[in-house]
Amino acid sequence: xxxxxxxxxxxxxxxxxxxxxxxxxxxxxxxxxxxxxxxxxxxxxxxxxxxxxxxxxxxxxxxxxxxxxxxxxxxxxxxxxxxxxxxxxxxxxxxxxxxxxxxxxxxxxxxxxxxxxxxxxxxxxxxxxxxxxxxxxxxxxxxxxxxxxxxxxxxxxxxxxxxxxxxxxxxxxxxxxxxxxxxxxxxxxxxxxxxxxxxxxxxxxxxxxxxxxxxxxxxxxxxxxxxxxxxxxxxxxxxxxxxxxxxxxxxxxxxx
Amino acid sequence: xxxxxxxxxxxxxxxxxxxxxxxxxxxxxxxxxxxxxxxxxxxxxxxxxxxxxxxxxxxxxxxxxxxxxxxxxxxxxxxxxxxxxxxxxxxxxxxxxxxxxxxxxxxxxxxxxxxxxxxxxxxxxxxxxxxxxxxxxxxxxxxxxxxxxxxxxxxxxxxxxxxxxxxxxxxxxxxxxxxxxxxxxxxxxxxxxxxxxxxxxxxxxxxxxxxxxxxxxxxxxxxxxxxxxxxxxxxxxxxxxxxxxxxxxxxxxxxxxxxxxxxxxxxxxxxxxxxxxxxxxxxxxxxxxxxxxxxxxxxxxx
Ligand SMILES: Nc1ncnc2c1ncn2[C@@H]1O[C@H](COP(=O)(O)OP(=O)(O)O)[C@@H](O)[C@H]1O
Ligand SMILES: [Mg+2]
Numbered sequence: 157x158x159x160x161x162x163x164x165x166x167x168x169x170x171x172x173x174x175x176x177x178x179x180x181x182x183x184x185x186x187x188x189x190x191x192x193x194x195x196x197x198x199x200x201x202x203x204x205x206x207x208x209x210x211x212x213x214x215x216x217x218x219x220x221x222x223x224x225x226x227x228x229x230x231x232x233x234x235x236x237x238x239x240x241x242x243x244x245x246x247x248x249x250x251x252x253x254x255x256x257x258x259x260x261x262x263x264x265x266x267x268x269x270x271x272x273x274x275x276x277x278x279x280x281x282x283x284x285x286x287x288x289x290x291x292x293x294x295x296x297x298x299x300x301x302x303x304x305x306x307x308x309x310x311x312x313x314x315x316x317x318x319x320x321x322x323x324x325x326x327x328x329x330x331x332x333x334x335x336x337x338x339x340x341x342x343x344x345x346x347x348x349x350x351x352x353x354x355x356x357x358x359x360x361x362x363x364x365x366x367x368x369x370x371x372x373x374x375x376x377x378x379x380x381x382x383x384x385x386x387x388x389x390x391x392x393x394x395x396x397x398x399x400x401x402x403x404x405x406x407x408x409x410x411x412x
Numbered sequence: 413x414x415x416x417x418x419x420x421x422x423x424x425x426x427x428x429x430x431x432x433x434x435x436x437x438x439x440x441x442x443x444x445x446x447x448x449x450x451x452x453x454x455x456x457x458x459x460x461x462x463x464x465x466x467x468x469x470x471x472x473x474x475x476x477x478x479x480x481x482x483x484x485x486x487x488x489x490x491x492x493x494x495x496x497x498x499x500x501x502x503x504x505x506x507x508x509x510x511x512x513x514x515x516x517x518x519x520x521x522x523x524x525x526x527x528x529x530x531x532x533x534x535x536x537x538x539x540x541x542x543x544x545x546x547x548x549x550x551x552x553x554x555x556x557x558x559x560x561x562x563x564x565x566x567x568x569x570x571x572x573x574x575x576x577x578x579x580x581x582x583x584x585x586x587x588x589x590x591x592x593x594x595x596x597x598x599x600x601x602x603x604x605x606x607x608x609x610x611x612x613x614x615x616x617x618x619x620x621x622x623x624x625x626x627x628x629x630x631x632x633x634x635x636x637x638x639x640x641x642x643x644x645x646x647x648x649x650x651x652x653x654x655x656x657x658x659x660x661x662x663x664x665x666x667x668x669x670x671x672x673x674x675x676x677x678x679x680x681x682x683x684x685x686x687x688x689x690x691x692x693x694x695x696x697x698x699x700x701x702x703x704x705x706x707x708x709x710x711x712x713x714x
Contacts, residue, residue: 185555274536281496281530282550282597283522 170365173287174357177295177364180288191293198259198294199301205258206251206305207312213246214238214313218320222327231325235332236339238317243340243348247310249396252355255302256388260363263294264384267367268377276368286368295360302356303349310348347403354399355392362388447510449474449605449637450495455504457490464490465501466686472605472639475677477631479648480641481690481708482683488641489533491683492607495639496530497521508605529598529606533613535590537582537597543569544578547596568596572626588619595626606630606638612647624650629664631677632656645709652678652694682708 157165217238225231267290270276279286314336321327366384370376448471457465464487472478480488493499494506497513505514513524537546545552547568551561569575572592582590591611598606608627612620624647630636632655640651654666655675669675680697682690682705690697690705700706707713 185553273534273539274532275538277493277496277498278530278532278536278538278597280498280518281525281528282553283525284549284553285518285522 166365169369170361173291173365173368174295174361176287177292177361180285180292181296183288187289187293190289191296194293194297195301198255198297199304202255202258202301202305203308205254206309209250209254210242210247210309210312211316213250213309214242214316214318215320217241217246217313218317219324222321222325226325231327232331233335233339234321234325234327235314235317235335235337239314239336239339240344242313242317243310243344244400245396247313248306248348248351248355249392251306251309252302252352252359252392253389255298255305255355256359256363256392257385259298260359260388261381261385263360263363264367264370265377265381267364268370268380269374271368271370272373272377291360291364291368294364295357298356298360299353300356302352302359306348306352343403343407347400347407350403351396351399354395358391358395359388362391446474448472448507449476449509450478450639451505451507451510452491452494453505453507455494455501455506457487457494457499457501463686465494468504468683468686468688470681470688470691472637473677474604474637475631475635477627477638477640477651477678479651479678479680479694480639480683481643481648481680483708484643486683487686488683489609492530492609492639492641495605495607496525496528526601527604529601529603531591531594531598531606531608531611533609535582535587535594537585537590537593539582541582542578543574543580543582543585543593546582546593547600549597550600564600565596568599569593571599572596573622588615588622591615591619591623592626595623599630602634604636606636608638608640608642610641610643612642612644617646620644620647621650625656625666627651628654628666629656633658633664648680648694648697652680 218234221237222231222234225234225237267276270279270290276286279289318329318332318336321332322329363384366380366387370380372379450472452468452470455465455468456463468487468491470478480491482488490499494501495508497516497518501514505512507513508524509527511524513521516524537543538549541549544562544565547565548561551564556564565578566575569578572595574589574592574596577585577589577593582593585593595608595611606627608623611623611627615623627638627640628651631638640647642648652675653669655669656664656666659665678694679692680690680694681688682697684704689702690700697705697709703713
């Protein structure tokens with residue numbers, strides 16, 4: 157298959173997977189227990205790395221921008237600078253990248269090894285639809301948990317920023333927090349939560365698709381895991397641009 | 413108005429009952445009329461450019477065991493996957509209990525799969541679930557209450573003689589035990605059609621023998637139709653020359669066919685290059701002149 161045909165084919169398969177996962181939600185049996193288990197695994201399990209990422213990103217933002225702001229006499233606006241870039245861009249994107257590395261790879265490796273050891277066939281032979289039993293709970297869990305993780309990353313980022321501002325640059329925490337509060341708008345927060353919803357869907361659908369379409373034994377599992385992480389990360393970044401553009405148009409965010 | 417509505421179903425019921433008895437009578441008079449459990453009609457299938465099945469037709473009658481022979485990569489597992497509807501043929505028809513499943517959707521297949529059990533090549537146990545949960549899988553999915561589930565799981569594990577492994581995880585089991593758990597899982601819900609995909613490959617002879625005995629027991633005592641894929645000639649020997657009965661003290665015993673009883677419920681088919689090159693009884697297979705088949709059953713040319 158030539159690359160364009162291959163791309164369109166995969167796009168079609170992924171759209172179908174998403175459609176079938178969601179269409180299946182309205183039929184019995186429902187896999188609520190499995191969905192909650194995945195939420196725990198994905199949400200609680202990823203919390204430490206996401207918090208750490210958020211904290212140090214906020215910290216480094218202040219570290220790099222504070223001197224520049226100070227040069228122009230705008231150091232009281234430091235909090236605003238971190239908060240806006242974190243909530244609009246870095247929080248959602250970095251959380252999504254961390255989660256696609258940790259969860260996207262786990263999902264495609266798990267589903268991939270189930271394919272090559274015929275467990276998926278066995279499941280179908282025993283009368284269960286693997287899309288409803290395996291794919292839907294993972295997608296739902298990602299779509300629910302990624303916005304929450306993002307909010308947590310944002311908060312820790314702001315904390316990280318304020319710590320660096322007060323410890324390294326001796327700025328009063330009060331000043332920092334006031335500037336943060338003045339800087340963020342409701343639209344920023346809404347945008348910052350809409351993005352991870354889409355990112356969750358992207359990570360979930362790509363990694364489930366890559367896992368389920370694994371061929372070629374254990375080597376194939378490794379290949380589809382790598383592909384899942386790389387593709388999910390790329391599409392998160394590409395979609396981030398288009399969602400940002402869309403949000404600017406719809407919510408009027410980011411215009412001066 | 414109301415009374416006629418109430419009466420109507422009764423009339424239909426009586427008619428269908430009549431028709432049913434007539435059917436049974438006809439079936440008894442003419443055995444050929446009994447619907448086969450599985451039927452392939454000129455099935456073709458290719459993967460990319462590779463032709464796997466090239467016009468395959470065969471039937472498995474009710475209560476019959478069909479042994480499928482053929483070299484690795486010959487399309488035996490593919491044939492089984494087609495019956496389960498895990499794969500669709502390029503052309504031809506596949507019938508299960510007289511029902512044409514060729515173009516069934518996944519949703520419709522789920523109903524048909526309820527009456528089929530499948531034993532996978534390597535067991536294909538769910539390795540995140542315990543033996544108990546593996547065997548109980550189908551019942552859990554159907555939302556059966558736990559008490560019934562446990563009774564059924566124990567009954568099945570007893571059937572494969574593995575009740576003591578009930579709380580183990582699949583990774584703690586030996587190859588033979590995994591295969592037997594796979595059989596127990598496939599038999600939950602009393603399927604009328606069971607498919608074995610190389611169930612004895614890689615097992616020591618006594619364990620392999622046990623698995624063949626299970627297949628014989630299913631065929632002779634539970635009236636199950638089955639497909640048994642194998643390479644091992646002694647599997648063929650066991651399945652086509654021994655039968656299971658219950659002796660006076662209620663134990664299952666295996667006896668050789670002999671002067672008085674000749675097994676007619678086991679047949680062999682052999683695949684080569686996507687076609688069936690032999691179909692018949694094991695005695696015919698052993699007498700064949702075809703050099704390929706002779707080489708296959710002896711492991712060397714004459
Ligand atoms: N999903 C698939 N895609 C491509 N080729 C396949 C697929 N499944 C099986 N094959 C090929 O089909 C052939 C027959 O496989 P199979 O039915 O598993 O043989 P066997 O008789 O050993 O069970 C093999 O050459 C295998 O490589
Ligand atoms: Mg095979």
